[in-house]
Amino acid sequence: MTQSLSPHALARQRLFRDMSMEELAEAVGVTPRAVRHWEAGTRTVGDRTFGRLLKVLRCDAQELTARERGTETLADLRRIAGISTEETASMLRRKRGAQGLHISAEKIRDLERGRRVRGWMWRSPETLGQVARMLAQVYKVPDRVVMDAWHRSRPEDPLLVLPARRARQPSEDSMAAWHALNDRQRNYLACIFQQDQEAEDEQRQNRYVGAERRPAAEWRRMTLALYAPADVVGYTRIQERLREAGVHDPGAGSSVAALERRGLIVALRDRVYIDGLGDVPRTRVEMTRRGRAVARAALGAARAAAPAAPLLSSWLWKIVVRVARAGAQGVDGSLAGRGPHYLAVGQSPDGRTPSRGFIVLRHPDGVTHGPYRWFLTDSGRRHITDHLGTYHALYPTIDIQGIEEIFA
Incomplete structure (x- = not known):
């Protein structure tokens, strides 16, 4: 069963946007009479028009229907995308993985209604996984959204097997930037990157437990050096990493300047108050996107990845x-x-x-x-x-x- 438009919800969303029936009709590309029929509940909304309604009213399907998030079917996802079964089939046929599947609007309707799809290739979990991946691309949603909707629409199907994604190779530009650094500069970049990733992981854990979010502009700026006696203020975490890497005078001089000139980090210099010492000069560093890309490529560090769809963290x-x-x-x-x-x-x-x-x-x-x-x-x-x-x-x-x- 596809999403059923609620006449009262449509009227409420239109009035909330301070739109008349005529203004909504013009924005969606229909007649005012059609809008009157929708709000009276005497006419259904077509698939493409439903998608346009969502865009014009800047709301999601849950706000216009009785369907709640997390219960969508394959037909619901298509309607939310605002495309017909014919358009879906046409877009899928242009995909590289569609060869031999003979995709048609009839097969899309069979998929959505839980019926058997004709063709021996459609019995394979790998083929079904390939179709799910292509549908996710067409509907512009994550793979797991299509997989969840698939199992609601087709509970008797075997588990889908998604095609493996090809590993991204380090770019030549990133590796060239790494090779242009001397050993000391590489140590600095590696230690700063490790601290950056530790901070990122900490923020991820905080989100998981519902802790207050801090702007990235705050936690990405990491203290590299405090210009005060080490026996009083100790070493920063980045300095400790540098010392472990064999850099025993981890200041913030020429190596930091070299990394900044190459656009790999940004250095920020200010002062911070410390009890017993007063205002102390401080150097903080923040990695740029290019800096992270170079460090990942050189260190073989993959981005933190969630479990493969449809698994949970x-x-x-x-x-x-x-x-x-x-x-x-x-x-x-x-x-x-x-x-x-x-x-x-x-x-x-x-x-x-x-x-x-x-x-x-x-x-x-x-x-x-x-x-x-x-x-x-x-x-x-x-x-x-x-x-x-x-x-x-x-x-x-x-x-x-x-x-x-x-x-x-």
């Missing part, structure tokens, strides 16, 4: 395990942190893409009043069943005792 998996273990009792509705933004029906991690829809806040079964609690959805149960073994291998320290017998 360790902290989200812990939440799902906790809710699953609670069973019919559910988990207290005050579940802390940002986990619900990523996992719960009706939520979104970024205000644009839907949540996974694996947990839902509701009354316990048979109860009509009192506090709400968190429970698994059908999608959440299916996800655990499909991937329990993979998660156990991926996160062996996370205790899954109590759910193994239920979902294994």
Whole structure:
């Protein structure tokens, strides 16, 4: 079942934007009569028009329909993108991975309605994964959004196998910039980069637990040197890294200037108050994008990557395990942190893409009043069943005792 437009929600969004029926009709490219029919509930909205409505009203599908985020089907994703089955098929046929699939509008409709798609290649999990990847590109959503919608639309299909992404090779420009540095400059860049990545990881962990976010302009600026006796102020973390790398006079002189001239870092010099010493000169450094690219290429450091779609990160998996273990009792509705933004029906991690829809806040079964609690959805149960073994291998320290017998 595709998204059903709510006439009252449409009128509310139009009035919120201070638009008349005529203004909305002109912006969307329809007649005022069509808008009157939509708001009266006497005419449905076409696929392409639905997508244009979302763009004109600057809202998402949840605000115009009864469908909540985290419950989208394949048909919903297409309508949100504002394209027809014919257009979807045409766009897919132009993709490199579409050879031999004979993609048609009829096959797209069969996919959306949970029917068998004709053609022996469509039985392969690898082929289905390739189609899911292409649909994600066409609909401009992450792979995991299409995979979640796929399993809601086609619960009997095998697990999709996404094609592996090709590893990005270091650019010649980045490697040339690294080779142009002397050993001391390389040590400085490597130690600054390591501290930058440590700060980035700390911020990521803070987001996971719902801590207050700090602007990147603050935490990316790292103290390199304090111009005061080391026996009083000690060494900064970057200086400690430099000393471990064999640089025993880690100041902020010619090496820092050389890195700054090459556009790899930005140096900032100011003063900071320290008890007993007063205002002390300080040098802080911030890596540029080019500097990070050069360091990653030279050190073989991959970007911090999330688990492959559709798997969850360790902290989200812990939440799902906790809710699953609670069973019919559910988990207290005050579940802390940002986990619900990523996992719960009706939520979104970024205000644009839907949540996974694996947990839902509701009354316990048979109860009509009192506090709400968190429970698994059908999608959440299916996800655990499909991937329990993979998660156990991926996160062996996370205790899954109590759910193994239920979902294994």
